[in-house]
Amino acid sequence: MKNCHWEPSEQQDQIASLDELRQKCLVAQSEMLGHAVLTHSDVRSVIEDHETFSNAAGSHLSVPNGMDPPEHGIFREVIEPYFKADRLPNFESTCRQIAQNIVSKMTPNTALDVVSKIAKPFALHIQCAFLGWPESLTSALGEWLEANQQAIVNNDRATLKQKADEFEALIHEQLDVRRQSGSAKDDNTCRLMHETVTVNGETRHLHEAEIVSILRNWTAGEVGTIAAAISSIFYFFAENPLVVEQIRNGNLSTDGAIDEILRIDPPLISNRRRAVKDTEISGCPVKKGEKVTVLWASANRDESVFGKANTFNPEQNKAKNLLYGRGIHVCPGAPLARMELRIFTEELLKHFERSR
Secondary structure (H helix, E strand, O other): OOOEEEEOOOOOOOOHHHHHHHHHOEEEEOOOEEEEEEOOHHHHHHHOOOOOOEOOOOOOOOOOOOOOOOOHHHHHHHHHHHHHOOOOOOOOOHHHHHHHHHOOOOOOOOOOOHHHEEEEHHHHHHHHHHOOOOOOHHHHHHHHHHHHOOOOOOHHHHHHHHHHHHHHHHHHHHHHHEEEEEEEEOOOHHHHOOOOOOOEOOEOOOOOHHHHHHHHHHHHHHHHHHHHHHHHHHHHHOOOOHHHHHHHOOOOOOOOOOOOOOOOOOOOOOEEEEEEEOOEEEOOOOOOOEEEEHHHHHHHHOOHHHHHOOOOHHHHHHOOOOOOOOOHHOOHHHHHHHHHHHHHHHHHHHHHHHHH
């Protein structure tokens, strides 16, 4: 029961595969994932122990996601204010307008590809708006994300390198536009260019590579998860009209409902860590330097914690929901993501009501 071998496949229903795997073992061994951690308790143990399991698990600079203390805290202080509650109201009207524009394209009793026509366009437009990038970039960014994701699935390192270079060039272009315009632009990308950090007693502006890394996390990372979340919400509502009525009647919190939907049908499958010393996970030996993968999509459906994984119970499950992580690396963008998903859901339900 303690460990077994598993290699994920693009053809698999990943959620069903993880549910089945979790019944067989606590930690699965995978050439791609290393030690794949499946249970809620083990995932929490890993993510809350940053001294044993390092976030610096990749070969590329990742600010601040792929950093450990003290660097992680230094750079996280820079980005956290962008997601604070006092800044979000300024973005709310823009977010709502984008949601209304996307949802208005839906027509009753007409077949629709939710992912390509609703979820991805919303995620792309909302993120470009958040960064202050022009709408004209949404198509190019969408194509880049699809190609990059396919390269990840295929483990195509040459294409991944090419896509990384293309994305870096795109960001440099946006930074150059802002440098040339001087103070004419006032957006989150421009603000990021003026941020400073104090490292080893020296205060300096963010290096260009650090800005590129942050913006990559805010696009490549966020667009995919927001699009997946929108798809999950949409399909859940289609299958559960009573939940829709509870939200509409005010008997159920929209935020609580969304968090629970995304526990059941997670937008993010996993994250990586690397062991910095010899240790073990549920009796499975882990050597220093080995890869460890925390499988959120398994931990958040662990029957020993949530009962039947597909049972919708937001009030009972909210305290143990790992949707936005735990520990020092808990997702800093959670307030923004919750606002975007709540506004989209509100506009979607209004559209459903008008179409009835």
